[in-house]
Amino acid sequence: xxxxPILTRAPASLPAQNKPFEMVPAMQFEAQINRKxxxxxxxxxxxxxxxxxxxxxxxxxxxxxxxxxxxxxxDAICGPTGCQPLDSLLSAGNRVLxxxxxxxxxxxxxxxxxxxxxxxxxCGIDAxxxxxxxxxxxxxxxxxxxxxxxxxxxxxxxxxxxxxxxSDTSSLADLGDVWVGNCRIPVCINKKALEADFIIGxxxxxxxxxxxxxxxxxxxxxxxxxxxxxxxxxxxAALLDEIPLGAVENPCRMGMExxxxxxxxxxxxxxxxxxxxxxxxxxxGDFIAAHRKGAEIAxxxxxxxxxxxxxxxxxxxxxxxxxxxxxxxxxxxxxFAVKKSGIIIFVSPCPEGLAHNHPKFxxxxxxxYRQCFERIEACAVDDETADLVSADLAxxxxxxxxxxxxxxxxxxxxxxxxxxxxxxxxxxLQDAVDVALSSIPSATIGILPRGGDCLPIVS
Numbered sequence: 001x002x003x004x005p006i007l008t009r010a011p012a013s014l015p016a017q018n019k020p021f022e023m024v025p026a027m028q029f030e031a032q033i034n035r036k037x038x039x040x041x042x043x044x045x046x047x048x049x050x051x052x053x054x055x056x057x058x059x060x061x062x063x064x065x066x067x068x069x070x071x072x073x074x075d076a077i078c079g080p081t082g083c084q085p086l087d088s089l090l091s092a093g094n095r096v097l098x099x100x101x102x103x104x105x106x107x108x109x110x111x112x113x114x115x116x117x118x119x120x121x122x123c124g125i126d127a128x129x130x131x132x133x134x135x136x137x138x139x140x141x142x143x144x145x146x147x148x149x150x151x152x153x154x155x156x157x158x159x160x161x162x163x164x165x166x167s168d169t170s171s172l173a174d175l176g177d178v179w180v181g182n183c184r185i186p187v188c189i190n191k192k193a194l195e196a197d198f199i200i201g202x203x204x205x206x207x208x209x210x211x212x213x214x215x216x217x218x219x220x221x222x223x224x225x226x227x228x229x230x231x232x233x234x235x236x237a238a239l240l241d242e243i244p245l246g247a248v249e250n251p252c253r254m255g256m257e258x259x260x261x262x263x264x265x266x267x268x269x270x271x272x273x274x275x276x277x278x279x280x281x282x283x284x285g286d287f288i289a290a291h292r293k294g295a296e297i298a299x300x301x302x303x304x305x306x307x308x309x310x311x312x313x314x315x316x317x318x319x320x321x322x323x324x325x326x327x328x329x330x331x332x333x334x335x336f337a338v339k340k341s342g343i344i345i346f347v348s349p350c351p352e353g354l355a356h357n358h359p360k361f362x363x364x365x366x367x368x369y370r371q372c373f374e375r376i377e378a379c380a381v382d383d384e385t386a387d388l389v390s391a392d393l394a395x396x397x398x399x400x401x402x403x404x405x406x407x408x409x410x411x412x413x414x415x416x417x418x419x420x421x422x423x424x425x426x427x428x429l430q431d432a433v434d435v436a437l438s439s440i441p442s443a444t445i446g447i448l449p450r451g452g453d454c455l456p457i458v459s
Contacts, residue, residue, distance in 0.1 A: 033049045037447055039429070039447065055307055055310055056337070056446045056447065058447050058454060061274075069282070070111075073112060073116075074115065076269065076285075077284050080284045081289045083286045083289075086123075087119075087122075090125065090198055092123065093125065093129060094125055094197040094198050095196050096200065097193060097195075098199075098202065099133055099224060100150065100151070101204070101223070102135070102142055104322055106273070106277060107203055107271060110149075113152065113159075116202075117159065127159055131162060132160065132161045133164055134147070134164055138222060139357070140356040141165055166226055171192075173188070173189055173191045174186070179258075180255045184232065185255045186382055194263070199220075201217075201219035202269050203215040204272070205283075205297070207453060209396060211237075211248075211252055211253045212252075213253075213291070215268070215291055216287050216290070217256040217287050221233055222234075228384070232255065233256055234388055234391070235376055238391060238396075239373065239377065243336075245332060246299065248292065267284065268285065272294050304454045304457065306336070306337050306457060309337055309338055310339065310342065311443035311444045313337050313343070313445075313447075313448060315330045315331070315345070315451035316448070316449050316452075317331070318450055319453060320452030324348070324355060324421070327410075329452045330448070332396055333451040334400070335399065340404070343405045343443075344404045346407065346408045346409070347409045348410050349410060350413050351412045359387070360385075361393070361394065365397060366420055367394065367398065373395065376392075406422065406424070408421070408423040408432075
């Protein structure tokens with residue numbers, strides 16, 4: 001496996017809170033501002049002028065897209081990794097359940113499903129024996145128009161589609177526990193997984209702050225699981241010494257894979273895209289072996305070489321910017337690229353605000369790293385009142401804000417959201433840049449225009 005993001009940090013000895021900004025006259029750095037930068041921000045990019053002291057610009061490998069997506073998809077299905085071709089795993093009349101991600105992910109589901117459905121028809125499985133189950137984890141349920149956009153009009157009209165709702169306990173079955181070391185993971189799964197004869201999971205593989213990389217078994221956990229299962233795997237990630245971005249062999253990923261094995265995930269189809277959102281690879285087959293193959297491709301495609309951490313890191317959370325719950329991925333990428341006591345300028349529109357379905361998120365965000373850690377350790381994973389899923393995201397935020405000062409440009413986050421996050425709000429990127437430079441006039445600068453899915457690798 002390639003290197004995970006590297007940055008020295010002693011979790012038992014937390015950095016002190018950052019000192020207030022010490023403003024200096026603008027004339028000391030104005031003459032040095034001679035480079036224009038842009039980063040994604042919703043429909044319009046955010047722009048600013050900075051000194052020509054940019055030591056990394058977040059450039060990713062320019063990997064060419066597939067010449068024929070459909071051919072690559074069929075080749076992967078017929079020649080999978082780690083298992084037999086899909087047709088040899090199915091029998092005519094099997095009830096097939098297909099798991100798909102929600103609208104917070106950009107997996108080209110609408111391109112995969114027509115090819116896959118026609119393939120299943122050729123295996124003797126008719127439309128009445130195929131069902132699609134959305135796998136949003138603890139995200140909000142999609143609207144009908146969002147579902148149609150996700151799957152395409154033909155599939156929307158042709159195949160039964162159901163949405164998983166983690167809060168609907170009547171739709172869940174208790175399958176007991178699995179273990180990762182000393183971590184107990186109670187398995188609460190959507191009953192439709194138990195009613196199916198064969199389960200196929202679709203997904204896309206990018207670096208991920210809890211699972212190392214997205215894709216693979218993640219479509220099952222947290223995709224179609226209940227609260228306790230998701231809380232347990234997130235707690236496993238939260239209590240690690242370091243954020244496991246890009247580290248695929250970690251307790252959170254292991255827990256996901258043991259849950260997927262428990263319910264019998266039979267086959268995955270995962271895409272890997274480049275930074276232009278073009279598909280560069282399709283992997284299929286065993287949910288571990290095929291996923292690892294795809295993760296190595298994603299590591300090369302999304303890796304960003306960092307010669308050294310910068311004093312100021314400007315990060316857009318694109319393409320994870322629908323709300324802060326997704327956009328925090330950008331903050332975590334910046335964490336690996338900024339110097340201790342440096343400044344992060346976080347740029348993300350967050351049109352849907354802070355988060356959905358997590359009322360305790362604000363309470364967890366108000367805590368320090370130490371407080372989060374101790375409370376997570378003391379919580380039972382099946383205590384739904386604790387909301388350990390929120391705790392995982394909150395502890396990541398506390399790690400970052402106790403390492404660096406965070407300035408934020410986000411018209412979707414309210415003033416109260418900024419206060420609870422511990423961020424200083426700004427109307428424009430230029431305003432935030434000017435204040436950051438007034439604090440560190442001779443700062444080195446790093447830019448991560450795609451912080452939502454990049455993998456910073458410090459040399």
